[in-house]
Amino acid sequence: MSRARWIATGVLIAVFVLALFASAFAPAPYAKQFRNDTDHPPSTQFPLGTDELGRDRLSRLLYGMRISLLLAPAAALISTALAAIIGGAGAYLGGTWDRATNMFIDLFLSLPWLFLLLTLRALLPLDIPPFTSVVVTFALLGILGWAASARIVAASVRSIRSSEFLLQARAAGCKPSRLLFRHVLPNVKPILLAQFWISVPLFILTEANLGMLGLGVTEPLPSWGNLLRELENYTALRHSPWLWVPLLSLVLVVSLFQFALGTEEPA
Amino acid sequence: MRASGHRVIGSSGEVRARRLFGCLLMLALVLALTSCSRKPESGGELRVTIKTDPKTLNPLMAEEDASDRIRYLTGGVLIRVNRKEQENQGELAESWKVDEGGRRITFDLRPGVKFSDGSDFSAGDVVATIKAALDPSLHSPKGDPLRAGGKADVRALSGNEVVIEFEHPIAGLERLFDEIAISPERVAGKADSSVVLGPFSVAEQRAGEYVLLKRNPYYWKKDSAGHQLPYLNAIRMYVLSNRDTELIRFRQGDIHLIDGLPPDLYEQLHSEDSGAARDLGPSIESEQLWFNQVAKAPIPVYKKTWFRSRNFRRAISLAINRSDLARVAFRGHATPSVGLLSPANKFWFDQNLKPIPYDTNAALDLLKQDGFTRTEGTLKDRNGNPVNFSLITNAGNKPRERMGSLIQQDLQQIGINVNFVPLDFASIAERIMKTYDYDACMLGLTNVDLDPNGQVNVWMSSADLHQWNPAQKSPATEWEAQIDKYLRAQASTLDRAERKADFDKVQEIAADEDPMLYLVDKNALVAVSPKVKNADPVVLTPQTYWNAEYLSLEK
Numbered sequence: 001m002s003r004a005r006w007i008a009t010g011v012l013i014a015v016f017v018l019a020l021f022a023s024a025f026a027p028a029p030y031a032k033q034f035r036n037d038t039d040h041p042p043s044t045q046f047p048l049g050t051d052e053l054g055r056d057r058l059s060r061l062l063y064g065m066r067i068s069l070l071l072a073p074a075a076a077l078i079s080t081a082l083a084a085i086i087g088g089a090g091a092y093l094g095g096t097w098d099r100a101t102n103m104f105i106d107l108f109l110s111l112p113w114l115f116l117l118l119t120l121r122a123l124l125p126l127d128i129p130p131f132t133s134v135v136v137t138f139a140l141l142g143i144l145g146w147a148a149s150a151r152i153v154a155a156s157v158r159s160i161r162s163s164e165f166l167l168q169a170r171a172a173g174c175k176p177s178r179l180l181f182r183h184v185l186p187n188v189k190p191i192l193l194a195q196f197w198i199s200v201p202l203f204i205l206t207e208a209n210l211g212m213l214g215l216g217v218t219e220p221l222p223s224w225g226n227l228l229r230e231l232e233n234y235t236a237l238r239h240s241p242w243l244w245v246p247l248l249s250l251v252l253v254v255s256l257f258q259f260a261l262g263t264e265e266p267a
Numbered sequence: 268m269r270a271s272g273h274r275v276i277g278s279s280g281e282v283r284a285r286r287l288f289g290c291l292l293m294l295a296l297v298l299a300l301t302s303c304s305r306k307p308e309s310g311g312e313l314r315v316t317i318k319t320d321p322k323t324l325n326p327l328m329a330e331e332d333a334s335d336r337i338r339y340l341t342g343g344v345l346i347r348v349n350r351k352e353q354e355n356q357g358e359l360a361e362s363w364k365v366d367e368g369g370r371r372i373t374f375d376l377r378p379g380v381k382f383s384d385g386s387d388f389s390a391g392d393v394v395a396t397i398k399a400a401l402d403p404s405l406h407s408p409k410g411d412p413l414r415a416g417g418k419a420d421v422r423a424l425s426g427n428e429v430v431i432e433f434e435h436p437i438a439g440l441e442r443l444f445d446e447i448a449i450s451p452e453r454v455a456g457k458a459d460s461s462v463v464l465g466p467f468s469v470a471e472q473r474a475g476e477y478v479l480l481k482r483n484p485y486y487w488k489k490d491s492a493g494h495q496l497p498y499l500n501a502i503r504m505y506v507l508s509n510r511d512t513e514l515i516r517f518r519q520g521d522i523h524l525i526d527g528l529p530p531d532l533y534e535q536l537h538s539e540d541s542g543a544a545r546d547l548g549p550s551i552e553s554e555q556l557w558f559n560q561v562a563k564a565p566i567p568v569y570k571k572t573w574f575r576s577r578n579f580r581r582a583i584s585l586a587i588n589r590s591d592l593a594r595v596a597f598r599g600h601a602t603p604s605v606g607l608l609s610p611a612n613k614f615w616f617d618q619n620l621k622p623i624p625y626d627t628n629a630a631l632d633l634l635k636q637d638g639f640t641r642t643e644g645t646l647k648d649r650n651g652n653p654v655n656f657s658l659i660t661n662a663g664n665k666p667r668e669r670m671g672s673l674i675q676q677d678l679q680q681i682g683i684n685v686n687f688v689p690l691d692f693a694s695i696a697e698r699i700m701k702t703y704d705y706d707a708c709m710l711g712l713t714n715v716d717l718d719p720n721g722q723v724n725v726w727m728s729s730a731d732l733h734q735w736n737p738a739q740k741s742p743a744t745e746w747e748a749q750i751d752k753y754l755r756a757q758a759s760t761l762d763r764a765e766r767k768a769d770f771d772k773v774q775e776i777a778a779d780e781d782p783m784l785y786l787v788d789k790n791a792l793v794a795v796s797p798k799v800k801n802a803d804p805v806v807l808t809p810q811t812y813w814n815a816e817y818l819s820l821e822k
Contacts, residue, residue: 033672038595118691118694126686127655218688233531
């Protein structure tokens with residue numbers, strides 16, 4: 001493993017420890033409102049300042065990271081797995097299966113999911129605990145977010161299926177299972193990994209937007225997504241550069257993930 | 268020999284200097300005299316915004332905000348409610364008289380008035396417009412309050428005298444004519460605001476872009492110096508729903524006036540240009556929270572018992588820190604509510620109402636009386652049910668979302684767990700109007716009318732907007748029956764003092780029973796460009812251009 005990868009892994013572990021033991025590191029409870037110190041700039045008491053309700057930003061970031069770091073990759077894993085199964089299987093089987101899968105993916109992409117989510121929220125009980133709401137939200141994102149990735153996976157599998165090396169393997173009498181696991185999947189792996197890493201920040205941001213529909217992480221629970229909503233206030237961003245910290249930390253963590261777990265280029 | 272410092276009297280230099288001084292004095296005098304009667308900078312195009320395209324340009328059909336603002340700027344009315352003084356004043360009617368116990372009103376019309384196309388205004392136009400407003404087949408929202416008076420006989424007594432006789436008396440009858448723009452007889456009921464008696468007429472409309480109003484050259488009103496009004500040549504009303512974009516364009520000088528700024532945007536503008544951002548103090552808009560008391564609501568019976576208890580509602584009211592709601596959620600641009608009317612409603616607000624204190628001990632005492640106990644930080648009812656409820660509001664409204672979080676923490680102090688759920692507006696409407704599947708809701712019901720009759724659609728037990736328990740066949744509680752009685756009493760007399768006394772009773776019962784917890788009265792926040800002259804913003808709509816005919820632009 002390269003030195004850069006070691007460093008990335010080390011920093012990632014540190015971030016995970018910080019997030020998992022947020023209660024030990026956070027200067028204050030994430031929901032506590034210091035109402036006389038709203039929109040406070042960074043200070044010794046509040047290292048990242050306070051939000052509009054006087055809640056300590058650093059504490060909310062640490063707790064928010066914990067939720068998002070656990071659930072967004074889980075949702076990304078679900079959606080990537082679905083993309084691999086549906087898109088990959090259709091393209092690998094070819095012919096009618098491929099056409100049917102393509103149609104299904106197109107249909108799925110064209111459906112107005114916003115209305116489905118609204119209906120779902122309307123059907124959910126109002127007294128659903130905040131943590132359940134979070135899990136439901138990320139599970140939904142995972143289940144609904146596979147289609148765009150599936151199209152890319154299908155295109156890749158289609159190209160592998162018609163490649164010469166696969167033709168030779170087939171001609172050499174390889175069984176379908178061996179073809180799939182020894183020849184197709186290893187070649188699709190970089191694409192799946194790329195789709196996974198794209199999905200993680202995407203789901204974190206989507207969760208923030210779902211908050212507008214009352215479906216995301218509900219108050220007072222913090223998430224990376226709802227911390228990023230503060231970036232909507234562009235005037236405040238000019239005068240309060242510390243508001244960029246959640247975004248920068250998100251970019252950092254996603255980059256570290258890619259460094260630590262990404263496919264290493266051959267020397 | 269002349270000593271320096273001494274002057275030779277009668278020298279030619281002296282004479283020239285005296286002449287020059289005389290000329291300058293004359294010039295100054297002439298300038299001073301002309302500036303006294305000089306009319307403000309005329310011309311120019313004032314640019315404001317409306318949030319949506321107007322649904323109609325027919326002033327009798329105006330209902331939503333955009334159409335109503337156009338109606339206000341274009342419509343000539345018999346009586347105008349002065350937005351600043353909040354008193355009725357004659358416009359097209361020089362004078363009026365209400366008699367027959369509030370069943371009859373007689374108008375003396377202003378002579379010499381012309382429509383914007385130069386045609387003469389007459390009693391026939393008034394008769395035709397009022398008849399159209401009263402026509403049930405037109406379904407005019409402006410005519411609805413007049414139709415409450417039953418059958419009406421509208422007729423011209425002479426060329427400048429019109430009388431309307433109703434079957435039943437209507438309290439506060441005069442103010443209803445502030446809403447009815449008089450149209451030419453030939454187009455009454457189907458007018459499009461192009462031929463009007465107001466200061467401006469509609470010249471052009473581009474869907475999704477703007478509505479252009481041009482100056483009415485025949486407008487009857489003149490300023491105190493006798494100059495023809497309005498000063499402006501035109502008003503362009505951009506269709507713009509995004510408040511952030513609106514503020515950016517205001518900063519760029521593309522928009523001159525903004526009504527109803529949200530507190531966050533107000534603060535942004537104030538930090539950059541404190542002169543342009545103006546906080547006018549409490550408006551007549553307030554924020555409320557209510558508990559679901561509908562008998563058939565699909566919520567647990569024990570929750571219905573809590574919500575129907577006056578002590579429970581009162582305790583919640585006492586446990587909410589309204590000062591913090593105003594200071595934190597509205598950035599200090601709101602005032603803790605005292606009751607169902609804001610003090611901005613100068614005449615009808617009940618001065619005897621006391622501010623609601625923030626007192627958690629008093630709240631717990633009241634809850635104790637109902638058998639609630641607090642163990643290990645959790646409040647439980649007499650049957651051991653932990654007290655928790657969901658509070659819904661519309662997502663995307665930042666001050667309201669902040670209020671929800673503040674209330675959540677306030678009630679946590681007395682052991683109540685609030686599940687705060689912002690929802691899209693359609694889901695809220697579905698829950699509070701149809702399924703009744705909710706515990707508590709926080710919204711702002713906008714007051715559009717200063718008169719108590721404007722409250723009837725909320726406070727009468729039979730009303731659809733009686734949100735905590737709507738459309739009751741008969742009053743569910745004794746206090747609701749009392750409110751119904753006083754509302755009817757105030758509507759059946761013409762004596763303003765008597766009406767006030769009756770409506771004070773309504774306000775006092777409402778404050779005592781707390782079916783709606785009034786939280787804060789929002790301040791009226793506006794933006795006024797320094798280029799706009801004679802701007803005198805008020806808390807009533809349209810806040811910044813209620814006196815549009817007197818506004819002018821600095822060149």
